[in-house]
Amino acid sequence: MAIDTPLLTITPLKPSEIPSEETIITEGIALIESTSSWPEGKTFFNNIKTLYHAKRSGDGAPWHVRLSEHAPEELTFDQLWENLAIDKPVKEKEFIHEIQKVTKVKELSPTASIWTLYYTFTPPVSPRVFTVLQVVRLQETKPRTGIIVSLSIDLSSKGDEELAKLQEKGVKGRYVSVERIKELDNGNTEWRMATSSTPGGSIPNFIVESTMAKKIASVR
Template sequence: MADFYPSIVPVPLESLPSNEVLLKVMVPLLEESESWPLGKVVTDTKRNVNVQTFSRKKTPKDAAMWHGRVSDHPKDTVGGFEPFWNGVGVDHTINEKEYIYEVNRCKPLKLYSDDREIWMVHYALSPPTSHRQFTFLITTHLETNSETGLRTGYVMSIPVDTSSDPELKQQEYTATKGAYSAIERVKEMPDESVNWRMITTSTPGGWVPQFLAELSIPGQIAKDVSHFLAWLEKNPTGMRADKLVRMGLES
């Protein structure tokens, strides 16, 4: 698995990389994105947040371009690292269903551990675009700097090919199949603000030309920041109300 590289090509179940390999390969790629060519700045005027987009053209390793965004969030607007990480890094896919409006269904296919799961999501898109479904491995990693005590969390996703497991494949939604790889980093800063950086490479599948899909990605991933912040305002602990009730923290 030393030659693993994240892309839009689904990885067979039997070849899925370990969490350690994902970290070793995807974190340097995320850090490299700090030098990628910058794109537009998308401003959320309601929350006074600027989202800087950026991208990298395909290399010989890539099947599609990489796109990314980065934004900074003061503690007094998001509550600091813990609620932000709860929202992004804990129950990631279930939470996304609440703030990414096109996602109308999601379901776990296989749960290896709390930080390693296979999920599928269904996107209900407006005609004439057909609905989409994505099946992916999602892993999380949270670490604390031993010197500063500052925390950094990662969420990594890669597409999965379930063909070798008929039972899993049968559970997948019936829709045009897309694929993506992504890594998100939630970083606690010395002033207690949060830096949120993500990169992704994706394809919607079907008949949508890849070059058209590429044009829309920067705007889409920038809007996700505003959608998440609106969700966090309604869920200030970073946990959904139904989860708080189950934990006995809210009646």
């Protein structure tokens, strides 16, 4: 089904608007490859670079990138793929203490599922709910490459009531992300993630944007 907004944006999709997995992966690859020319920002923890891109036409928020390279003795391709592509929200709950609950809303295929994540924060910040579609693709030929695309999903439409019941109550946040893990010629693995997001509610955008680079660099 055709959609009226760009696919890789924080504007949420209804389940009925979800395009083919091939379309999602193709657009994800195009975006992550384009980040090679984005301006560099700060480097954190000695080896995690960040990049930035202002809002483009159709974007709802700016983009941020975290980029790191890992030797096999530190982190392998298989370990990264296991954590980023297999039930990723479940893994995130293990190291992001604000996530209190994750629920698989619907499995669309072996490589595409809708998840909802419930976050709580120190008052007065209200709880947030992020509902996303995760689509993954693994290229087994050398050099191996894995792509993980997460798109924001809206379950408020007629016909999605049963799915919406699986969401917790809270302010609706939105995010979109593309992650690529890639085997390099030197035997290391590159991990590159691009994300755009909004927490929703009344939190000023400048506060969110000012902390985003360090926040995504802390995902290790």
